Amino acid sequence: MPEPYIRTGAPEDEEVLGRLDRAIWSYQHAVRPPDQPPYEPFFTERFGPRDHLVAELGGRVVGYVRLGFPTPLASNAHVRQVQGLAVAAAARGQGVGRALLRAAVAEARRQGALRISLRVLGHNTPARKLYESEGFVVEGIQPGEFQLGGVYVDDVLMGRRI
Template identity: 35%
Template sequence: MGVNQQTLTIRLSEMKDAQQIMDLDAVVWDDYSSPEPLDWTSREDFLRHCQPGSQFVALVDHRICGYVGFRYPTLIKSNRHVYEINIAVHPQYQHRGVGTSLMDMVKEWASEQGMKKLSLRVLASNSGALEFYEKCGFVREGQLINEFLVGGRYVDDILMGYLL
């Protein structure tokens, strides 16, 4: 059931990928997976926040089916050994190895860049994502209680980390 590794290509994002990534964001980020749906107002808005080369994209038959973004969590120099990541995989490609391949790529690349840690945040209500991150070796480092009001109920924000 996995995606054939010969048909899956992973590379750094390029300017030409903007619209496909924006389309993927519209499908993936909803009240279940995010504190609020991700709605880019324009291509320029997207590119201001997600510059080319700030994520790895996974392609099957030249179509983006997932990505993992990375950035410094703060502007503080003493925090420059950490990348905060976010990952999205199109529902049609979930549970087929795309997410794991993206995670393996960002771990390897971040390590080669001298990073010592990856961190991420995930809603406590998103049990599938929590299970996936734990399967990838991430550990829970903290929990922000009632951090978001989503769909009329308060949801905790789970902080997770992976030491490289």
């Protein structure tokens, strides 16, 4: 099985990443309803191409991770936060999510961060297992924080030192 190739996002990834997001949409990991045409741009003023690491397998884009600051405060500038991670259904189970998460940790470290955090929905067991296997620990739970598809779902806060 080939190793995923991880690279920094580029403006030309806009369309393929938008399609990927729409293709994998599910309340398993999303807290908003699916986008409807006309679609919002994938890259925004807040999160541009350089805030994304993109995974390729066999030259095809199969996933991404978005890395940002949890707040705009200077007192919080030593922390980075995973603010999105997506893997195409056909590429799951091939180490893409793990490679993206490891690349995000390495990039956060390169940027001088001392800590990395993320939020994950309580019922997203596969993602939670991946994060735990990479050293993330549960640091807090907001019970029933979201109502998704008629069900109340916990928001789980996880983090680790880097």
